[in-house]
Amino acid sequence: MVTSFFGVNYREVEVGEVVTLARQQPLLLACGQTIADFPLAYQTYGTLNARRDNAILVCHALTGDQYVCGTHPVTGKPGWWDRMVGPGKPIDTDRFFVICSNILGGCMGSLGPKETNPKTGQPYGLGFPFITMGDMVNAQALLLDHLCIEKLFCVIGGSMGGMQALEWAVRYPQRLFSVVAIATATRQSAQNIAFHEIGRQAIMADPDWCDGDYIAQRKYPAKGLAVARMAAHVTYLSQDMLQEKFGRNLQDREEYTYGFGADFRVESYLRHQGMSFVERFDANSYLYLTRAASYFDLTEGGKHSLSNVFADTKIRYLVASFTSDWLYASAESRNLVRALNSVAANVSFAEIDSDKGHDSFLLESAEFDATIRGFMRGSASLAGIA
């Protein structure tokens, strides 16, 4: 089904597998509200072995979804980590059983603000409860219960997916053999918070946002959401990469037009990023998920030291960062590694040389691939996975 909002085709999502969780007992959220009988959409790749010990949970980033590899049913493009996950790939689905669920608050089939609130029969909109990274992880743990997987071989994620991986390490250490945290941090920095606030303000400034009630009012804040995406997208790329890829090149013209059209290729590119995002993402989800990110802080506002958070951890860690990532800079990863080292954790740190900025974790990189492949092989061998 194709629903048209505001001249944009907002394609009805094909959500794949969906499980209804918290049937017996509601899930208590950090905000104090509870959710029950809620859907979580997920995909699996590869085969769960007889010992049920070869499962890897892949956590997606802010605007990712459960379609890690293969062809995405909505966009028709390869899944967001097709390069990394699959038969013979660094996360080898010939060996591992890979699970990825659309995060709580998302818009690809899991419970989120565009789903129907059973109490009102209307989409939740701003009636959706606020969620945190911990809530997302708790929902994923319920999914594992449903799949009868007691312990994960690994939980892995980049960016906001890395935050989930770290939350896993803190909340369910006994359910993990290893954790891979990529291009992430133990808390959102002031600059991270600032950029997300800009995005939210752009959405909420759009009158078609309708105070979050746009679905019922048959509107869509496409312009605001596109601006939010543009503002975020530029933070995913390094200055050098932008300069090398676009420079001051003009878009299909030889001279300045002396106008407000997309004279420059980088302008055209950003506009395209904004417009195509609007087709695949829900504006309220964007608000809730960026809010969850800004609330993320493993020390809970300094109530605990970072070392204490990881005290006595038995998990094997791999922390990876990229030299040109300024959104989640290497310094953030080093900070995490220092905390892990100070509690004598088993941690390996790889700072990958890259000029592609934060998005490096999604892009081709032989060094990064080899790092992940090596960690998976070595850890699997240690865990006795065939």
Added chain:
Amino acid sequence: MVTSFFGVNYREVEVGEVVTLARQQPLLLACGQTIADFPLAYQTYGTLNARRDNAILVCHALTGDQYVCGTHPVTGKPGWWDRMVGPGKPIDTDRFFVICSNILGGCMGSLGPKETNPKTGQPYGLGFPFITMGDMVNAQALLLDHLCIEKLFCVIGGSMGGMQALEWAVRYPQRLFSVVAIATATRQSAQNIAFHEIGRQAIMADPDWCDGDYIAQRKYPAKGLAVARMAAHVTYLSQDMLQEKFGRNLQDREEYTYGFGADFRVESYLRHQGMSFVERFDANSYLYLTRAASYFDLTEGGKHSLSNVFADTKIRYLVASFTSDWLYASAESRNLVRALNSVAANVSFAEIDSDKGHDSFLLESAEFDATIRGFMRGSASLAGIA
């Protein structure tokens, strides 16, 4: 007079001195259009000496204006460079005659899109001609003609003011003794262009922008302009400075509210920046001035090498950058210095240690002040200014 648009007090500007330029002969703009009989608003500080050789033209940045020092008549706050310009200050008005004009396309009394188009009797809006950094400088040159100043002792500016200073060096080398270019570049980078495009899209996404016709329609794109300012403001600050000043501190609350209010101090700060900007700046001016910035490239798209641009220059240059400025990074300044060195120009380069990002040029810094003071004293001595 106070005009209220959209619940915001958009104060009628007090423009101070205004001269009408291009009375005899129209000024040809880069876009091919001409302007004639146009107003340029300016302020002067100090006294022009008998030889008329002690004049310093200060060029303001994107959203600055002619009120360099003293109390700003609109905001009631000190002028934007009050710290730097005044009696006994690094740019000493006891010794120098300081001129600053509101740039062409601005909104503080000079010809800009909110002024009345004599052909229609309505505000220009999008009927305003597109302007470039070169056009701004040509208008400033006409102002100097009006003031009967043939040669400037110095032209100085930071950020977009620095671009004007460099345009001066290229267009009117015979009218300059020295140039100071601070926290700037010889062209807008792809990342600079991208951030400005985001700001423009935020403004144009606001339905109260009315395709630029908001004044006639008695509307104002306050929300869009505020988002644009927020997106720009975060680029003016360094990551470290944001972390040190705001960190994850909450705003007047002890716990997360689990809401979309400004839970974090950095969010509250950014919102304030957005809202206060709307009171003092015209949205269409913002569009035109950021466009002028994106068109800035001394090599004209690579038609000339940067060295050739400065060939045979006799001007004394000071180039200054700040270590934590990522918007106009030191590498950009070094690039300029290399080009000047390759034509044996008289150039001094100061990379100032600062953690305050691009805005450093506006902020307290003993090292920076001493650098400017020293350059002014030494150059004045060489120029024989008492």
